[in-house]
Amino acid sequence: MKRFLVGALAFIGAMSVLFVMGLIALIVLASMSRPSVPSQLVLEMDLDRPLPEHVAEASLSSAFGEEPLTVRDVVDALEKAGDDSRVKSLLVRVGTSPGSPATTQEVRDAVKAFRAKGKKAVAFTDSFGEEGNGTSTYYFASVFDEIYMQPSGSLNILGIAFETPFARDALEKLGVKPQFDKRYEYKNAVNSYTEQGYTGPHLEATKQFTGSLFGQMVRGIAEERELTEDAVRALIDRAPLLATEAVESKLLDGLRYRDEVYAEQKKAAGSNAELLYVKKYLERAGRPNTTGDTIALVYAVGTVNRGKSDSSPFGEQSLGSDSVAAALRKAVDDSRVKAILFRVDSPGGSYVASDTVRREVQRAREAGKPVIATMGTFAASGGYFVAMDADKIVAHPGTLTGSIGVYNGKFVTHAFWEKLGVNFDTVSFGRNAMLTSTDATYTPEEQARVDAELDRIYTDFTTRAAASRKMPLEKLQGLAKGRVWTGEDALTNGLVDALGGYPKALALAKEAAKIPADADVRVEEYPRRKSPAEVLSSFLGETGDNSDDASVTALVTPWAPLVEAARIVNELGVRMGVFAPQRGTLYAPVPEARW
Incomplete structure (x- = not known):
């Protein structure tokens, strides 16, 4: 019986290996037999x-x-x-x-x-x-x-509109007290929890970037359809x-x-x-830009977190500082790479993680590798932090950027649990051991430490931004205070260097690397994207080289589904505002535009 079981298991294992090898072979054969491009x-x-x-x-x-x-x-x-x-x-x-x-x-x-x-x-x-x-x-x-x-x-x-929900009164009815502090009045990330409507600065900033986006749209339509801007505005109003x-x-x-x-x-x-x-x-x-000197392309997409990059079942991505920093280091260490395109599409997140990535941008420049940041939908707060040390920053007119500021805090849920008949007893050692607890508001000592942390982060952010933009600190701080700008306004204010997208950034990368403007270059993504066979191997438990910062987590442990379920539940909680954001957060969520 024992021999039979061993033989059966060996047979199943062999068949599994043959199946995987066959699947990989089919993938390779499929990639080799692609049809050609039609003549017309x-x-x-x-x-x-x-x-x-x-x-x-x-x-x-x-x-x-x-x-x-x-x-x-x-x-x-x-x-x-x-x-x-x-x-x-x-x-x-x-x-x-x-x-x-x-x-x-x-x-x-x-x-x-x-x-x-x-x-x-x-x-x-x-x-x-x-x-x-x-x-x-x-x-x-x-x-x-x-x-x-x-x-x-x-x-x-x-036209275009932004709708912002405010839930202070609803949270109060539930017995939840938002306790957040920010630097400074335009840092509106937590206003949905702490206010019941727009504050003056919040309204001012929102009107400014909404008006800027609307103006860009009107101009674009007018230019292409050979109409006046007034005519386009009138048609929108009709x-x-x-x-x-x-x-x-x-x-x-x-x-x-x-x-x-x-x-x-x-x-x-x-x-x-x-x-x-x-x-x-x-x-x-095939793609263009596949021959000549190499320009590295490094992506920084999603909310900034410590650790490795990841993606969620909702299709959202996290910008893991370890993964992005490793990609930048690989580009720097590759002697073929003459410059780096750094594509940033992030509303921010962790201050520490943002600084980890910023440091690698700085080190790339010190190593003689020019870095051109190209901004996507967002490059705000931590998203601006990671980009600000680049040689040049390129944004679209409609990019939402800036938000140079910080907040932190927590939701105090003692009254909520009390309504449910739940009581938390605590044993703690250390005067501020309960600082992050959601069961109590800050003590005066804890509040002092929170304020000190916010002041330190804000000073660091604005000082570094002023130095990177070669701008007097007083002027930079006047543009900061957590305020979001469009790329169009950011250019006017000196927070970015040019307007455009990938082509503009590539042209600036060539210029910085002293490559002729009309020369062919090879744009290569770092880290190298895995082949289909390698992606499949990752899911089967092959993790590859230790230095390879893959974003795939192989489901090879029996508790992995439980870990994934917990992650999904946590993400839902954050989306619903049940769980508090990180402390020391460089984050600038902007409501979705209706347009």
């Missing part, structure tokens, strides 16, 4: 959801070619297609905008550059919003040569617009159904023209 094609994109900035290697999706299209994928594909004679035009079904104002501007600029090379771009939608706001979708579509909409659609260019009104107002080029638009574009591209999705084109044609 219309590049197609079905934009039915916002584009992620970056996809972490946290699932098996990459092993089966299911990764979603990213911002950089679209930018690279359009750059490649602009120089490809086989590509006759671009046709996009615009179901939504690419994402945030900054993301939309990045892709908008890529479409504009594609058109500048003599290629035609056509946008189609069934409706620019039906019951919702379609302003962002139309703002993106306005950069195309022609815009068509289904006759039954409408043009809901309603919206929602009927389909015929939109055509009469020159916001649309015609009313067509999908089949009509697609047939017209295929015919215009040539009798043998084929449609090819952007993702498939990129896989077959």
